[in-house]
Amino acid sequence: MSTDSRPPTDPTTILDARFRAAIHAVSALDADPQIRLSTNPNFGDYQANAAMSLAKETKGNPRDLAGALAAKVDLAGIAETPVIAGPGFLNIRLERSFISAMLQAMDNASLGVEPTKETHAAVVDLCGVNVAKQMHVGHLRATIIGDTIARVFERLGRKVWRENHLGDWGLPIAMTLAALRRSRVDLDRLSLTDLNDAYRRAQLEGRSDDAGLAAARATGVGAHRLAELQAQAESAGEAIQDAKATLLRLQGGDPEVVAAWQKIIDCTMREVYASTSTLNAKVGAEHNRGESFFRDRLAPVVEAFQSAGLAKEDQGAIVVPFADRERPLLIRKSDGGFLYATTDLAALRFRTHDLDGSRVIYVVDARQRDHFKDVFDAAAMIGWDRTRDGNKSEITHLGFGTVLGKDKRPLKTRSGENFTLKDLLDEAMERGVAEVTRRAQDPNAPTHGMRHAELEWVGRAVGIAAIKYADLSNDLTKDYVFDLDRMVAFEGDTGPYLQYAHARIANILAKAMDSAAQIASAAHAVHEPAERALALHLLRYPQMVLDVARTLETHRIGAYLRTLAECFNAFYQSCPVLKSEDASVRQSRLRLCALARRVLQDGLSLYGIDAPERM
Numbered sequence: 001m002s003t004d005s006r007p008p009t010d011p012t013t014i015l016d017a018r019f020r021a022a023i024h025a026v027s028a029l030d031a032d033p034q035i036r037l038s039t040n041p042n043f044g045d046y047q048a049n050a051a052m053s054l055a056k057e058t059k060g061n062p063r064d065l066a067g068a069l070a071a072k073v074d075l076a077g078i079a080e081t082p083v084i085a086g087p088g089f090l091n092i093r094l095e096r097s098f099i100s101a102m103l104q105a106m107d108n109a110s111l112g113v114e115p116t117k118e119t120h121a122a123v124v125d126l127c128g129v130n131v132a133k134q135m136h137v138g139h140l141r142a143t144i145i146g147d148t149i150a151r152v153f154e155r156l157g158r159k160v161w162r163e164n165h166l167g168d169w170g171l172p173i174a175m176t177l178a179a180l181r182r183s184r185v186d187l188d189r190l191s192l193t194d195l196n197d198a199y200r201r202a203q204l205e206g207r208s209d210d211a212g213l214a215a216a217r218a219t220g221v222g223a224h225r226l227a228e229l230q231a232q233a234e235s236a237g238e239a240i241q242d243a244k245a246t247l248l249r250l251q252g253g254d255p256e257v258v259a260a261w262q263k264i265i266d267c268t269m270r271e272v273y274a275s276t277s278t279l280n281a282k283v284g285a286e287h288n289r290g291e292s293f294f295r296d297r298l299a300p301v302v303e304a305f306q307s308a309g310l311a312k313e314d315q316g317a318i319v320v321p322f323a324d325r326e327r328p329l330l331i332r333k334s335d336g337g338f339l340y341a342t343t344d345l346a347a348l349r350f351r352t353h354d355l356d357g358s359r360v361i362y363v364v365d366a367r368q369r370d371h372f373k374d375v376f377d378a379a380a381m382i383g384w385d386r387t388r389d390g391n392k393s394e395i396t397h398l399g400f401g402t403v404l405g406k407d408k409r410p411l412k413t414r415s416g417e418n419f420t421l422k423d424l425l426d427e428a429m430e431r432g433v434a435e436v437t438r439r440a441q442d443p444n445a446p447t448h449g450m451r452h453a454e455l456e457w458v459g460r461a462v463g464i465a466a467i468k469y470a471d472l473s474n475d476l477t478k479d480y481v482f483d484l485d486r487m488v489a490f491e492g493d494t495g496p497y498l499q500y501a502h503a504r505i506a507n508i509l510a511k512a513m514d515s516a517a518q519i520a521s522a523a524h525a526v527h528e529p530a531e532r533a534l535a536l537h538l539l540r541y542p543q544m545v546l547d548v549a550r551t552l553e554t555h556r557i558g559a560y561l562r563t564l565a566e567c568f569n570a571f572y573q574s575c576p577v578l579k580s581e582d583a584s585v586r587q588s589r590l591r592l593c594a595l596a597r598r599v600l601q602d603g604l605s606l607y608g609i610d611a612p613e614r615m
């Protein structure tokens with residue numbers, strides 16, 4: 001569990017403490033006061049719901065208990081005397097001066113988000129691309145969700161390790177290397193297309209159609225077809241032999257093979273980094289710790305499980321059996337080879353122990369659920385689920401759903417291929433640029449007359465926001481339909497809508513022409529109901545960030561920002577800012593605008609979404 005305390009500027013924190021004291025005074029119990037947001041602002045801003053459960057525990061009357069709490073609780077300078085409702089709810093209306101004071105306290109560089117006291121690191125397994133393969137839509141999710149989780153922990157001041165567990169080792173790579181050598185491709189001029197072709201060829205060559213051959217023999221197809229199938233089977237055998245020999249040379253550190261291997265990694269990663277940078281996701285070479293990193297730790301993993309008596313031999317292979325299920329975890333094949341799971345065991349131990357991660361989060365396709373369950377359970381059995389100082393780490397597989405096409409099937413191009421990430425991003429940015437350019441034609445648009453290069457920058461930011469928001473603002477475990485038309489719209493539940501809301505506030509502030517210092521020196525006054533609603537929502541920002549760190553539910557950020565945009569719109573509709581007659585009211589409203597703008601920008605930055613000043 002996180003040791004983070006509640007945000008000091010959130011009214012809930014203070015109400016919780018005051019009611020806790022009152023409960024203790026009234027019942028001698030230390031109980032959760034159950035402070036909740038009020039469901040109806042007409043009755044108050046918050047409610048304390050503890051009386052009902054307390055009454056059950058003390059065998060008292062809930063309304064009487066509520067009355068006693070209302071009389072006892074010290075809310076001087078914080079709220080009016082609570083009002084009892086229904087079976088024993090207490091409705092709480094905050095004092096204006098208290099809301100202003102809290103806003104004042106939150107309106108600093110950190111926006112009320114306090115640095116964590118946790119000194120252990122958080123480790124985020126993200127991206128996870130495979131060498132020699134194009135990055136596809138699935139890696140989009142692993143990259144941007146992982147990046148957002150990392151940003152949230154970083155926002156809380158935590159040490160974060162972004163670990164790109166690159167698939168850069170093993171037989172598939174050796175197959176590609178061997179195929180490249182056979183086709184005499186110049187590795188210094190290697191393009192990703194060459195690499196993909198080689199990968200595909202290697203996969204085809206390696207697939208011997210033994211079953212087809214047997215069936216052909218049995219059904220007695222023509223001699224020609226039989227010969228064809230036989231040749232394929234034989235060359236498949238050769239391709240596999242070639243690949244196995246190449247793998248041995250790679251594993252043995254043969255300089256020529258290692259150099260070729262490094263070149264195909266570089267070629268793959270150039271494209272990956274181009275995409276992560278377009279996506280505004282912080283994944284670069286410094287986050288690279290692929291499967292190959294763990295190659296010397298695989299034999300020791302197996303030995304450790306064996307000497308702990310946790311592994312056993314099964315037909316020449318080594319497996320880790322579990323008490324509660326049939327399926328064991330295979331950690332060494334009968335031919336002596338290691339597996340994906342062996343590498344993940346080594347990596348997990350590295351993350352908890354060497355990186356000192358007390359929180360380790362695997363942002364990987366939900367379809368790998370069983371794999372991670374087995375790896376985590378095996379690691380717990382051997383005690384690798386602990387930080388260097390022996391604290392138990394919280395280890396999570398954040399399994400995300402599949403990106404679907406409009407036909408509700410996994411997203412494919414028209415010719416049936418996986419969409420490459422690059423195609424998708426290019427199209428989204430094109431759409432963004434087209435939309436922004438179209439809008440700029442309106443003479444009243446703030447972007448009217450903007451330089452072409454700048455419009456293009458805004459348009460690209462819109463396209464990327466569209467994709468990222470659509471991905472991050474839903475329940476991550478669910479599949480979702482990739483619908484660019486809907487995602488890129490300025491209206492509705494979209495990233496561009498939030499960017500637009502931000503740009504509108506920026507526009508108001510620009511029109512006001514007051515300096516930032518002038519605005520910051522105004523008092524936060526909260527009079528109108530819409531101002532109050534906006535202020536109360538702003539005060540919830542730090543808790544929202546903590547909640548995302550705790551639950552890993554990135555959609556909470558989107559939901560928070562959407563409500564913020566709505567509160568702001570309601571405020572701006574009912575409370576004149578620039579046209580306000582009273583200078584001090586104008587100033588305090590501008591200050592509220594400025595704070596709302598910064599919170600929107602900060603929240604969008606957790607998604608890695610840019611917030612242009614003009615749109």
Ligand code: ARG
Nearest residue numbers: 125128129130165167344364
């Ligand atoms: N390369 C893997 C794949 O494409 C994902 C790696 C996920 N991370 C891990 N530690 N297993 O399926």
